[in-house]
Amino acid sequence: MNQESNNTVRPEVHVTHDGHHVEHDHGHGHHKETFITKYIFSQDHKTIAKQFLISGMIWAVVGGLMSVLFRLQLGYPDQSFEILETFFGRWAEGGQIKPEFYYALITMHGTILVFFVLTGGLSGTFANLLIPLQVGARDMASPLMNMLSYWFFFIASVIMMSSLFVQTGPASGGWTSYPPLSALGQASEGSKVGMDLWLLSMAMFIVSSLLGGLNYIATILNMRTKGMSMTRMPLTMWALFFTAILGVLSFPVLLSGAILLLFDRNLGTSFYLSDIYVKGQIMPNEGGSAILYQHLFWFLGHPEVYIIILPAMGLVSEVMSVNARKPIFGYMAMVGSLFAIAILAFLVWAHHMFVSGMSPFLGSFFVLLTLLIAIPSAIKVFNWITTIWRGNLRLNPQMLFAIGFVSMFISGGLTGIFLGNSTIDIHIHDTYFVIAHFHIVMGVAAFFGMFCGVYHWFPKMYGRYMNSTLGYIHFWGTLIGAYLIFWPMHYMGLAGVPRRYMDFRGWTSFNQFGELNKFISIVTIVVFAVQLLFIFNFFYSIWKGRKVRSMNPYGANTLEWTTPIRPGHGNWVGEIPEVHRWAYDYSKDGREFIPQTEPVSPNETKH
Template structure:
């Protein structure tokens, strides 16, 4: 057995096996992370072009050229798709989850390392196919990230709806398969690979978030996959799943009897859980960090776990709130609306518990904590516009306006990104063995927090005033003219905020090579990843098997020598 173990712990040699087709969950986690980092910059660049076009519709940009209305819609589609799939789904779950889930539960790797590698490379292929859509004849599709049929199901409904749209759907289908493989791996790992003593109720909240997210992914991505297959058939083989008899620009298409609403039902059945796939890992990270840096146990651990579960379950019965104006039965709107309001309750529990964790604490304001607090602030701001949109009557004026754009960007865009930033600053020492620069981190935080609020809060005002979303320019509608100053303000804020991200990139890469060396547990955290070496060895615990004695957040335990008790500390006897 000893000989076998030694064999199992030997890391792979050679660059390809070690860094490219690695089976090590830590390397795969970093691969996901850097894929998402590349994707987020692509997505951010697209959004910048969009903001410029909204304000200066006729501007001709160096390198990019003229942005025309259809170009704007293509940018919008790709921005949404890339951000949702390759950033919000990829980094928090597949990136951080891959790296830290096995370590936090005391496992040497994921349950199925080969499957893990396959799911990363499948995601990578999906990303390449997605980017290829830009270079297809006619360009990228213009149907928005929601791809509503028939716009997305007809090849002549607009520029980019030929090969570009096919590539877009194919990429998403590939991504679904990758996510299903990932979800399978995550769930099995949590259920089967926990270390001795790591009961479910002793798992860090990050692990709970990753587990529930994986379950959501497992149930949701299959539906999107089948929806995508139907869409491909409609587009290429003349079936009529989504397309009724339509006439595009005088040309009668061959379809008959299909239902555009069918796509919306299938898409949002995936799409709403997807929102939680993006935000739950952020909630997990925020919980972990608030407790760690407040030096206080998390307020209501069990309530937090049940809240995550409740959000996960309710997330599957609220998809119809995206469809109040779609022609769906107005009666079902009632049910969806009540369910949606109900989902506010576990969300409110989480907020309350985060605040409760800070009460009578002793908060250390290092950069990860700033982002965790920023997350809570954004989660509150983004969350509170939810009850407006969840009421069908209020959705009448607000649906498909900039209000919605502001709402979901704050909550699933920026809040989730803040979760990622928090995770990056927190786990960077463990991942790269060096500390990030605190001053740069703080400057980055202040600019990003204020900047994102300046971008997305005004969108609520725009939406109330009736500015529809997905308008490339506002020249054609008279009542939108008086909103132009606000739109200009948003664009300027976007310039500043995007520029501030350079600080992050510099900090990230500079610290990777030049930052001060990190100790094994620089934040004095309690969870298992901080018990092992920095960076962790190939099998995470160097042949030693961790045994867990405590819940994850034992800070400031009265009578203990230090203000934290590691999960692996045998009943805290080191206090002698």
């Protein structure tokens, strides 16, 4: 539809696909596109994916920078840094972060990274980019809803960003926003207007996730091309499908919890509040239960960590199989374990509440269910390792990040077994052990999945490659750095160092970790710098990267590599290809790869 611009700006489309100029024979509305409809209010899933990705990257820099700056203070609690005052103004007067603002920073760091980067930025990007391309559809079931999904995300982003600039500061009750701290404005500065903005932003974010998730599910179930049965779908599709189901069923419950919280905050109800003294004054609220909020929150909160990790698992499975030149090991076991994780995700939320006064008898059931997650997780890890076992590995950056993902997932997953036991949790809850666990298993691992996806599908998004040398530096810097940051935290946690404290100097028993804290802070700065390198690589490569010359640069089987190098809105020129086989026929019958579109020949061996 934008043939003119293709002629002038991107001649390569015509070089490689001569004779594919037929634009009007696929019954697809060819509307005239302006800059606004093409790049801003676009309904093309590929553009929306890029919008999610770049918004997510901006958020990642903001959220990451926050952690670098508060790590600075954590490592050197007695020193003052001019840069802190530059960034935070009166929240860090004299170059030292104020304790209340430290809370605000960790709250925002968590909120931004969990929701805006690893949910919006990760599944928003890859669900939008890959679902229509890999199932063989011209676009989502409802492109309009898909566009709205991004713009609700954008509104949520603007509200959350603006909360950083209000007089009383952003929300500071932790990313979980537990009442009563989050429910009473007089409880802290961050519980005032910052908290209202946080809730409003989250409500917008939930709307965005629901609009997106509905579309993903409907597209995967309803818009697959001819021959694309569910079991022929690449694992990315299965992962994104279960992710969307988790989101659609759990986010509304968070919305209920948030609505009750809004009423408590602004209209005087006391769903979560009872018998509270603030500054010596007794509050009128009676009969509420703070635990109720925790149940509602974690009913989303736990599936949320799978919303983050499942897309990464899907991307890694696909990239691994392509770059090991081997079929994914145990396809059905992979699908089955995704399904098992999705089911268990709804049955384990109370393991976040072992020490909130829940009945220990009830807790033991949640221990059992939590530990059950080890089974599907182990199946997946086993299958990834057997996929690369004796493979013909191409160790490009995306493959390294895929392998790094598995490493992180194992390291972080094992500590989950400690935390999932309610008895051990009594000792290590709310310590750096928890910080180390979830940062490795859902933070770093999900980032690795995301990087793996960005490096792999960058050619599909922009028609150019990212620079591999910078990619290798990025990978090794991130992998080594992440372990150096989070591995020592396990020991700190086992020694009892609590999270959410800015200064441990008054605590003799934790003085031994002073130097370690400095070390972690320095590594954090280095790792952050390495991420900036990635961002430079990303934007540089959009305009200056090496051009992609062939439609299928990786020799991959999936459908997105049957589209033109720079696909227009509608993805395929002419008919959508028909699918005849699953996505993983690599190194079969002496052939390196057999695309999904190739019919099964009669003398082919069975897979």
